[in-house]
Amino acid sequence: MSQDAIAPSHVRADLKRIASWIEPDSRVLDLGCGDGTLLAYLQNSKNVVGAGVELDDQQMIAAVRRGVRVIQQNLEQGLALFDDQQFDTVVLSRTLQSMHNTEHILREMARVARFGIVSFPNFGYWPHGWSILRGRMPVTGEMPYQWFDTPNIHLCTLKDFEGLAQTLQLRITHLATFNGNKEVKLLPSWRSTLAVYRFESPNKKVK
Amino acid sequence: MAELTVPNLPSTVPASTATAQASAIPPGSVGVVSPQFISFNEPLALTSGQVLPSYELAVETYGTLNEQRNNAVLICHALNASHHVAGIAADNPKDIGWWDNMVGPGKAVDTDRFFVVGVNNIGSCFGSTGPASINPETGKPWGAAFPMLTVEDWVRAQARLADHFNIDKFAAVMGGSLGGMQALSWAITCPERVEHCIVIASTPRLSAQNIGFNEVARRSIISDPDFHGGDYYANNTVPRHGLSVARMVGHITYLSDDDMAAKFGRAQRAPADNGEFHYGYDVEFEVESYLRYQGEKFSTYFDANTYLLITRALDYFDPSRNCGGDLARALQAVKAGFLLVSFSTDWRFPPERSHEIVRALLKNQVPVTYAEINAPHGHDAFLLDDARYHAVVQGYYDRIAARLGLGEREHITGVLA
Numbered sequence: 272m273s274q275d276a277i278a279p280s281h282v283r284a285d286l287k288r289i290a291s292w293i294e295p296d297s298r299v300l301d302l303g304c305g306d307g308t309l310l311a312y313l314q315n316s317k318n319v320v321g322a323g324v325e326l327d328d329q330q331m332i333a334a335v336r337r338g339v340r341v342i343q344q345n346l347e348q349g350l351a352l353f354d355d356q357q358f359d360t361v362v363l364s365r366t367l368q369s370m371h372n373t374e375h376i377l378r379e380m381a382r383v384a385r386f387g388i389v390s391f392p393n394f395g396y397w398p399h400g401w402s403i404l405r406g407r408m409p410v411t412g413e414m415p416y417q418w419f420d421t422p423n424i425h426l427c428t429l430k431d432f433e434g435l436a437q438t439l440q441l442r443i444t445h446l447a448t449f450n451g452n453k454e455v456k457l458l459p460s461w462r463s464t465l466a467v468y469r470f471e472s473p474n475k476k477v478k
Numbered sequence: 479m480a481e482l483t484v485p486n487l488p489s490t491v492p493a494s495t496a497t498a499q500a501s502a503i504p505p506g507s508v509g510v511v512s513p514q515f516i517s518f519n520e521p522l523a524l525t526s527g528q529v530l531p532s533y534e535l536a537v538e539t540y541g542t543l544n545e546q547r548n549n550a551v552l553i554c555h556a557l558n559a560s561h562h563v564a565g566i567a568a569d570n571p572k573d574i575g576w577w578d579n580m581v582g583p584g585k586a587v588d589t590d591r592f593f594v595v596g597v598n599n600i601g602s603c604f605g606s607t608g609p610a611s612i613n614p615e616t617g618k619p620w621g622a623a624f625p626m627l628t629v630e631d632w633v634r635a636q637a638r639l640a641d642h643f644n645i646d647k648f649a650a651v652m653g654g655s656l657g658g659m660q661a662l663s664w665a666i667t668c669p670e671r672v673e674h675c676i677v678i679a680s681t682p683r684l685s686a687q688n689i690g691f692n693e694v695a696r697r698s699i700i701s702d703p704d705f706h707g708g709d710y711y712a713n714n715t716v717p718r719h720g721l722s723v724a725r726m727v728g729h730i731t732y733l734s735d736d737d738m739a740a741k742f743g744r745a746q747r748a749p750a751d752n753g754e755f756h757y758g759y760d761v762e763f764e765v766e767s768y769l770r771y772q773g774e775k776f777s778t779y780f781d782a783n784t785y786l787l788i789t790r791a792l793d794y795f796d797p798s799r800n801c802g803g804d805l806a807r808a809l810q811a812v813k814a815g816f817l818l819v820s821f822s823t824d825w826r827f828p829p830e831r832s833h834e835i836v837r838a839l840l841k842n843q844v845p846v847t848y849a850e851i852n853a854p855h856g857h858d859a860f861l862l863d864d865a866r867y868h869a870v871v872q873g874y875y876d877r878i879a880a881r882l883g884l885g886e887r888e889h890i891t892g893v894l895a
Contacts (some may be wrong), residue, residue: 332866332869332870336877340876352833352837
């Protein structure tokens with residue numbers, strides 16, 4: 272079971288923060304789960320019942336080898352396989368910015384789970400502005416692509432996301448911001464490269 | 479009770495002790511294999527209301543059943559397959575098992591750790607009791623009198639086989655296409671006896687189009703003058719032409735349009751001297767030649783009554799039928815973990831059919847993993863060497879082995895080697 276045992280030190284700071292927002296023994300759906308690192312970590316450390324969605328063959332195979340349940344599907348097709356409120360928390364880590372239909376996936380997240388967690392590169396990171404002032408599109412660690420080969424089509428700042436969340440009636444409960452593997456607390460909308468939000472679904476059933 | 483006709487010995491001859499053929503056994507093969515024939519004298523009550531008074535099952539096994547008897551894997555066969563899942567048939571060295579690329583030492587289904595059972599279903603023509611067998615009441619072949627069968631009947635017969643081997647619970651029940659239906663049915667009808675259910679290129683029920691193709695196949699057999707209402711054995715005839723046409727129709731549905739285009743396109747077969755058509759109904763195109771060859775070959779070894787029975791069992795399969803069409807309700811009692819695999823170009827049982835199963839399982843909070851392989855080969859892809867597909871199955875089995883404490887994989891052979 273060696274592949275299961277992911278030492279906490281090997282889990283990125285943002286994933287650890289995401290994990291800290293997830294209740295033990297709860298049901299988690301990880302969209303774009305990659306090789307299943309987060310879910311394996313959650314299964315081991317929080318006894319979470321998880322499922323992942325991943326399109327890429329190699330990542331999917333890696334997740335299966337880790338013992339993570341994974342459903343191979345394109346997120347752009349929506350989450351039709353999942354019922355309303357089937358999960359406690361749904362995670363979309365570092366993927367929102369590359370989705371064609373941003374609003375739709377957020378609505379779907381709110382439909383299938385009580386809580387949603389999204390992370391995305393912060394376009395408001397101040398060197399980006401500096402780069403644009405110098406006439407070039409920014410290329411940084413969190414967005415290492417050139418303008419012509421980037422999969423990122425919907426870049427936003429923290430304020431932009433908060434605006435959309437409000438429109439969709441997603442009640443933001445937590446925010447964490449990172450620069451590299453370090454959490455940023457001071458002036459995060461300028462100084463962070465990655466934003467992680469937790470929100471509550473407006474569809475949450477009253478229990 | 480199950481009565482042993484052949485001693486319960488492993489039917490696999492280990493490669494090291496198979497003398498003459500040893501040099502010809504490739505790595506990853508289970509070696510030279512022979513079937514066992516196991517008799518069951520307790521009548522089997524069938525879904526149709528008919529009763530099969532007694533029956534025999536042809537079985538091959540590979541690997542060793544461990545002391546806890548928890549490492550058994552049942553492989554359910556598809557339409558024209560049999561118990562000969564892997565290895566080299568002892569009586570015909572050219573007869574390699576139909577899923578030999580999947581099952582063997584070091585392969586995805588690793589027989590170094592798992593005890594694999596391949597069983598031929600009742601109604602078949604490959605050794606188990608079927609329409610060509612002698613009806614004990616009349617002393618003549620069953621023919622048209624052989625009872626109709628369902629997938630659930632096969633599962634019941636297989637469950638008795640599990641009893642025979644003292645296997646309370648299979649580590650996995652696995653099958654592709656019709657075999658996947660049996661695996662699904664196992665998980666529903668015997669939830670306590672299946673740890674994992676592996677359903678590949680399958681469906682929870684046939685569509686009208688599927689049934690339509692089956693009906694064309696059956697009518698071509700039944701309307702063959704040599705069919706004699708199913709009692710052709712007594713007339714010393716075989717409805718070869720009908721069976722051959724049936725196979726041609728089936729064969730088309732197993733391939734994808736792209737695959738056929740790539741293989742044959744509109745290539746002409748023996749065109750006239752000036753490259754022209756012959757303007758007649760003999761073979762003009764390569765694809766016709768291929769299909770006729772496949773059909774004729776099939777009609778020499780497959781029993782027409784078996785083809786009718788099996789396609790009908792396919793049509794009948796629908797576990798949601800007793801639950802108002804609600805598959806999720808039909809799957810409520812399921813306890814197994816699931817692996818499903820579908821192939822993007824499979825238009826016989828397309829990915830959407832697997833989605834239905836995935837959805838219903840998720841609804842019941844059943845653990846499910848689903849791979850949708852983007853492969854060009856249509857329905858037949860489940861038998862072919864696709865590394866991604868085999869890697870998913872291998873990864874899944876390695877997890878099963880880890881959970882059951884069956885040890886580590888020692889080596890990798892086959893498609894992934």
